[in-house]
Amino acid sequence: MRLLAILSFISILFFSCGNTSQKQVVDSILYNATLISMDENIHDASVLVIKDKKIFAIGGTELLDSYTCPPEKKIDLNKAFVYPGLIDAHCHFYGYAKTSLSVNLVGSKSWEQVLQLVDSFSKNNENSWVTGRGWDQNDWKNKAYPDNSELNTRFPNQPVLLKRIDGHAAICNQKALDLAGIHADTKVSGGEIVLLNGQPSGVLVDNAVDLVQNLIPEPSAESLISALQSAEAECFQYGLTTLVDAGLDLNECLFLDSLQRKNQLSIFLYLMLNPTADAMNYANSTGIYESELCKISSFKLYADGALGSRGACLKKGYCDRKDHQGMMLFSAQFYDSFCNLANQTPYQVNTHCIGDSANRYFLEVYGKYLKTKNDRRWRIEHAQIIDTKDIHLFGKYSIIPSVQPTHASSDAPWVKDRLCSDRMGGAYAYKKLLQENGYLPLGTDFPVEYINPLYTFYSAVFRQNALQPEQEVFTPEECLSREEALKGMTIWAAKSCFLENRKGSLSVGKDADFVVMDKNLLTVDKADILKTKIRATYSRGKKVY
Numbered sequence: 001m002r003l004l005a006i007l008s009f010i011s012i013l014f015f016s017c018g019n020t021s022q023k024q025v026v027d028s029i030l031y032n033a034t035l036i037s038m039d040e041n042i043h044d045a046s047v048l049v050i051k052d053k054k055i056f057a058i059g060g061t062e063l064l065d066s067y068t069c070p071p072e073k074k075i076d077l078n079k080a081f082v083y084p085g086l087i088d089a090h091c092h093f094y095g096y097a098k099t100s101l102s103v104n105l106v107g108s109k110s111w112e113q114v115l116q117l118v119d120s121f122s123k124n125n126e127n128s129w130v131t132g133r134g135w136d137q138n139d140w141k142n143k144a145y146p147d148n149s150e151l152n153t154r155f156p157n158q159p160v161l162l163k164r165i166d167g168h169a170a171i172c173n174q175k176a177l178d179l180a181g182i183h184a185d186t187k188v189s190g191g192e193i194v195l196l197n198g199q200p201s202g203v204l205v206d207n208a209v210d211l212v213q214n215l216i217p218e219p220s221a222e223s224l225i226s227a228l229q230s231a232e233a234e235c236f237q238y239g240l241t242t243l244v245d246a247g248l249d250l251n252e253c254l255f256l257d258s259l260q261r262k263n264q265l266s267i268f269l270y271l272m273l274n275p276t277a278d279a280m281n282y283a284n285s286t287g288i289y290e291s292e293l294c295k296i297s298s299f300k301l302y303a304d305g306a307l308g309s310r311g312a313c314l315k316k317g318y319c320d321r322k323d324h325q326g327m328m329l330f331s332a333q334f335y336d337s338f339c340n341l342a343n344q345t346p347y348q349v350n351t352h353c354i355g356d357s358a359n360r361y362f363l364e365v366y367g368k369y370l371k372t373k374n375d376r377r378w379r380i381e382h383a384q385i386i387d388t389k390d391i392h393l394f395g396k397y398s399i400i401p402s403v404q405p406t407h408a409s410s411d412a413p414w415v416k417d418r419l420c421s422d423r424m425g426g427a428y429a430y431k432k433l434l435q436e437n438g439y440l441p442l443g444t445d446f447p448v449e450y451i452n453p454l455y456t457f458y459s460a461v462f463r464q465n466a467l468q469p470e471q472e473v474f475t476p477e478e479c480l481s482r483e484e485a486l487k488g489m490t491i492w493a494a495k496s497c498f499l500e501n502r503k504g505s506l507s508v509g510k511d512a513d514f515v516v517m518d519k520n521l522l523t524v525d526k527a528d529i530l531k532t533k534i535r536a537t538y539s540r541g542k543k544v545y
């Protein structure tokens with residue numbers, strides 16, 4: 001009996017010793033870091049444990065006693081700072097990739113420079129069309145729209161279409177106008193054909209751009225895939241692991257999903273569907289689509305144009321063009337019936353609204369269907385100029401404003417010319433908007449702005465252009481705190497897409513998406529923010545940069 005007792009005691013001792021020294025094997029362990037988790041329950045964490053593409057554990061050095069992994073997967077981060085993978089809550093990834101196949105006019109300093117860039121691009125390009133994007137006459141000494149006379153001389157036989165930075169206006173040559181059948185008396189609802197001495201000047205605004213755009217042949221699948229892959233690599237390089245593509249046709253969404261399933265793309269995409277009959281059928285038949293790397297559960301509508309091209313729909317005239325209020329792009333009947341149909345699906349409705357009239361209109365139409373506070377998370381994209389009397393409607397109907405801080409700092413130098421001072425109280429009013437629902441997703445709208453999320457952070461916190469630190473602070477009462485800005489790029493952006501259970505914070509069970517930086521954005525000197533280096537980006541546990 002005694003021997004048996006001793007033996008069993010020894011075996012218990014042996015067994016329990018063996019058990020505690022037996023560490024659980026995981027895929028990778030990152031340690032010696034400051035984890036900025038954006039999870040309110042996690043503080044002072046320095047170790048991140050990854051298994052099966054997810055965050056398996058997060059905490060202090062005690063985790064190193066419980067978990068082990070292959071030695072090459074045990075990574076000393078040398079006191080770096082780890083953030084959740086960054087999310088761009090509103091961008092145009094597919095469009096960015098596509099435009100990389102055409103001439104890049106962003107940052108051009110004059111119309112003459114645009115012409116030079118187009119000349120040299122077209123020399124190395126065999127395409128039947130010359131296409132480009134990114135000019136902005138507000139950045140030029142001569143701020144008037146150009147006309148197409150020079151384009152006609154240089155390109156008499158080849159059609160040319162050059163889009164403005166916001167995509168809401170474009171200039172094309174006579175050849176393109178002819179192909180599209182555009183004359184002085186052509187009328188386009190929701191669009192404008194700008195005339196000069198009674199003839200089209202080549203400048204087209206909003207829906208008029210589509211008359212030409214629709215004629216341009218699609219690039220080959222091969223060149224598109226390689227452009228998408230380069231765009232993805234660029235995003236990973238900036239620490240982005242989730243992108244919200246704000247408006248694609250159903251076939252484009254299915255194409256992106258097919259590339260992900262073939263491992264040709266690996267960034268997570270939240271795709272908004274353009275409001276077509278196809279898209280509505282898809283929503284009704286498929287419901288919410290969610291795969292490892294893709295989620296489709298929203299529609300994207302466009303209410304109006306942009307402020308820069310005076311297409312934004314305002315309640316009263318522009319200050320610098322008093323007889324003009326901009327316009328809505330489609331009929332009230334279309335918007336209303338689409339929202340009605342969408343309300344019968346589980347999808348979000350996300351609508352581009354820039355002007356105070358467009359915002360008011362959609363706050364009311366959404367309100368008609370949402371009725372009261374709710375968890376549908378219908379969004380207004382940009383929510384740029386809002387009558388202060390209307391702001392409370394965001395909270396009343398739980399409507400989520402989705403904003404782009406770099407728009408505020410980019411537009412700051414001229415926005416008052418468009419609006420006069422009496423409308424500035426509700427212009428890019430991020431702090432007021434944040435208070436409505438307690439969260440505010442942030443994005444860039446790239447390629448309208450640069451991809452770099454550090455610019456978003458800088459503009460949100462300081463209301464200045466990161467590249468022009470001497471710029472006057474734009475409506476300082478609307479500055480977000482550093483923590484709010486970071487939440488807007490992580491957990492709040494995730495929430496605005498119903499992704500908060502998978503993305504947006506370093507929390508156990510979420511996808512192992514994170515970015516390693518050499519600086520703490522919550523405390524680093526303002527002057528050093530742009531010097532922050534992205535050391536590595538991980539998407540679902542895999543190092544992608």
Ligand SMILES: [Zn+2]
Nearest residue numbers: 090091246445
């Ligand atoms: Zn956009």
